[in-house]
Amino acid sequence: MSLTPATRERLWCARIGHRLRAHWRLKAIGVPSFIAVFFAGYFLLLKFPVFPMTIMPLTPIDRLIDFSPGALPLYASLWLYVQFAPGLLDDLGELISYACAASVLSLVGFAVFLLFPTSIPTAGVDWSRLAVAHLEAIAEGNACPSLHVAFAIFSAIWTHRLLRHVGGPLWVRSLNWCWCAGIVYSTLATKQHVSLDVLAGGVLGWVGAVIHLRVMARSRRDGGSGPSRTDRRAWCG
Numbered sequence: 001m002s003l004t005p006a007t008r009e010r011l012w013c014a015r016i017g018h019r020l021r022a023h024w025r026l027k028a029i030g031v032p033s034f035i036a037v038f039f040a041g042y043f044l045l046l047k048f049p050v051f052p053m054t055i056m057p058l059t060p061i062d063r064l065i066d067f068s069p070g071a072l073p074l075y076a077s078l079w080l081y082v083q084f085a086p087g088l089l090d091d092l093g094e095l096i097s098y099a100c101a102a103s104v105l106s107l108v109g110f111a112v113f114l115l116f117p118t119s120i121p122t123a124g125v126d127w128s129r130l131a132v133a134h135l136e137a138i139a140e141g142n143a144c145p146s147l148h149v150a151f152a153i154f155s156a157i158w159t160h161r162l163l164r165h166v167g168g169p170l171w172v173r174s175l176n177w178c179w180c181a182g183i184v185y186s187t188l189a190t191k192q193h194v195s196l197d198v199l200a201g202g203v204l205g206w207v208g209a210v211i212h213l214r215v216m217a218r219s220r221r222d223g224g225s226g227p228s229r230t231d232r233r234a235w236c237g
Contacts (some may be wrong), residue, residue, distance in 0.1 A: 015166040024091035031083050038106055049117040056120050056143050061195040071189035074182045079180055082151050085144045085158035101212040109147045118143040120194050146193045146201030149184050153205030156180035
């Protein structure tokens with residue numbers, strides 16, 4: 001018997017609610033702690049570069065996109081967006097695996113920042129007038145790859161996967177990708193990165209997510225334990 005749209009909506013909302021409650025204490029402590037440690041490493045590399053700084057070149061895309069103060073909230077929304085994927089994980093093994101993958105993604109970016117420090121050209125923006133002068137300091141280094149973009153792409157792929165598992169409708173999955181695209185755009189519109197930084201960050205996030213999901217799938221097959229609890233719930237609905 002086919003389900004009515006109202007019934008399907010109640011089902012996927014209930015599944016999301018269940019996932020958000022699973023291991024909520026660990027998530028509530030772990031995700032903010034990860035972000036805090038990430039920023040500690042990020043600013044350490046930003047303030048104490050080891051090698052000479054290279055200025056990233058501009059492309060026609062960078063000249064086409066003007067500075068937009070309205071993109072600042074969208075830029076900052078990454079730190080809310082990245083919490084959705086781990087928040088929707090109800091399997092402890094997958095949650096730990098996700099944290100490890102996010103850590104590797106950060107370390108790869110940090111290694112590039114350490115060995116090949118880069119900055120973007122002066123944007124000519126009066127940051128003090130916008131009460132966000134700290135953004136000017138952030139733009140002084142750690143440019144390529146853009147970890148802002150890398151984590152947006154990594155999170156979008158994982159969130160899409162989990163929304164499909166819970167039977168999330170097309171409009172919700174589309175909203176996920178629209179938010180990701182908005183964050184990527186905001187890195188250019190706030191003049192925190194240039195297009196080459198965005199491209200490198202996008203590749204890093206995409207490759208990181210694809211490799212991680214393939215490793216997880218192979219590990220599950222080799223373990224011979226069948227699908228995870230998350231997959232069984234998605235399939236049995």
